[in-house]
Amino acid sequence: MIYTFLGPEGTFTEAALLKVPGSRDAVRIPSSSVNEALDRVRRGEADAAMVPIENSVEGGVTATLDAISTGPELRIVREELVPITFVLVARPGTSLAEVKRVFTHGHAWAQCRAWAASNIPTAEYVPASSTAAGAIALLEDGSLPGDAAICGPIVADEHPELNVLAADIGDNPGAVTRFILVSRPAGLPPRTGADKTTVAVPLPEDHPGALMEILWQFASRGVNLSRIESRPTGEYLGHYFFSIDAEGHARDARVADALAGLHRISPGTRFLGSYSRADAVEPTVGPINADEAFDASRAWVSGILGD
Numbered sequence: 374m375i376y377t378f379l380g381p382e383g384t385f386t387e388a389a390l391l392k393v394p395g396s397r398d399a400v401r402i403p404s405s406s407v408n409e410a411l412d413r414v415r416r417g418e419a420d421a422a423m424v425p426i427e428n429s430v431e432g433g434v435t436a437t438l439d440a441i442s443t444g445p446e447l448r449i450v451r452e453e454l455v456p457i458t459f460v461l462v463a464r465p466g467t468s469l470a471e472v473k474r475v476f477t478h479g480h481a482w483a484q485c486r487a488w489a490a491s492n493i494p495t496a497e498y499v500p501a502s503s504t505a506a507g508a509i510a511l512l513e514d515g516s517l518p519g520d521a522a523i524c525g526p527i528v529a530d531e532h533p534e535l536n537v538l539a540a541d542i543g544d545n546p547g548a549v550t551r552f553i554l555v556s557r558p559a560g561l562p563p564r565t566g567a568d569k570t571t572v573a574v575p576l577p578e579d580h581p582g583a584l585m586e587i588l589w590q591f592a593s594r595g596v597n598l599s600r601i602e603s604r605p606t607g608e609y610l611g612h613y614f615f616s617i618d619a620e621g622h623a624r625d626a627r628v629a630d631a632l633a634g635l636h637r638i639s640p641g642t643r644f645l646g647s648y649s650r651a652d653a654v655e656p657t658v659g660p661i662n663a664d665e666a667f668d669a670s671r672a673w674v675s676g677i678l679g680d
């Protein structure tokens with residue numbers, strides 16, 4: 374098995390990948406962006422890619438939401454949750470009071486904004502492709518006195534040549550990021566009873582109630598949603614798709630029925646996978662939305678038709 378992940382070594386994404394059974398003994402190729410990781414899977418250079426999709430503070434990772442919803446089809450086969458804590462690091466010689474620039478990933482900066490405003494108010498944020506890439510930039514030629522980085526504690530542990538200027542600097546102590554493992558389309562992971570299904574649904578022709586029609590496909594079958602976000606398709610101003618996580622597996626009759634309904638109202642709907650939930654929480658399904666109720670209703674209609 375060949376895995377790729379948003380690298381370099383030391384990112385939270387690598388920590389998520391290392392939670393996958395067998396991944397420690399497998400080949401793990403770092404990618405410098407979410408797009409590169411997913412393209413490696415599309416080209417067959419890797420079997421699966423671990424990428425961030427959602428943070429409890431900052432919300433959806435738009436690079437991932439967009440990249441899995443367009444281009445050659447991919448499937449989410451697994452999710453992992455990683456608690457997020459941040460440290461501020463710098464090369465010896467730079468103290469907290471001397472920090473002028475902070476290199477880090479945009480999501481990390483957003484999660485430390487209040488801490489930065491109180492403790493390093495004049496520091497300039499410099500975007501990096503990941504938290505670990507920001508820290509490693511400090512070790513390269515061209516790094517200046519006053520440069521610092523926000524990264525995970527693991528990066529500081531692995532690079533003793535960097536000093537930790539401040540620890541636990543995240544504004545929300547309970548921050549968690551959700552990561553997805555993405556493969557080329559193949560058979561669905563088995564239904565566990567605590568599953569999630571992800572779809573990308575283009576908003577049907579602009580008319581009143583279009584979003585309600587999408588939501589109704591789930592609501593009328595008792596399918597709870599755990600995430601819904603709108604993203605521009607990029608085609609023209611005002612054209613959006615909805616990225617949706619629903620509770621349940623495509624092999625649950627209520628979910629399959631909802632998917633069929635979505636396809637009727639928005640034929641461009643893209644199925645992005647059914648996979649077990651990292652928190653193993655099972656949904657509450659009322660009797661009218663249980664598989665047996667769907668089986669019985671189909672049998673009843675077949676009887677009417679004399680099939």
Ligand SMILES: O=C(O)C(=O)C[C@]1(C(=O)O)C=C[C@@H](O)C=C1
Pocket residue numbers: 379383384385386387425428434457478480481502503504505550
């Ligand atoms: O930069 C990293 O370490 C990542 O794994 C990316 C990422 C993200 O995209 O949200 C992951 C978790 C943190 O919330 C900050 C950055």
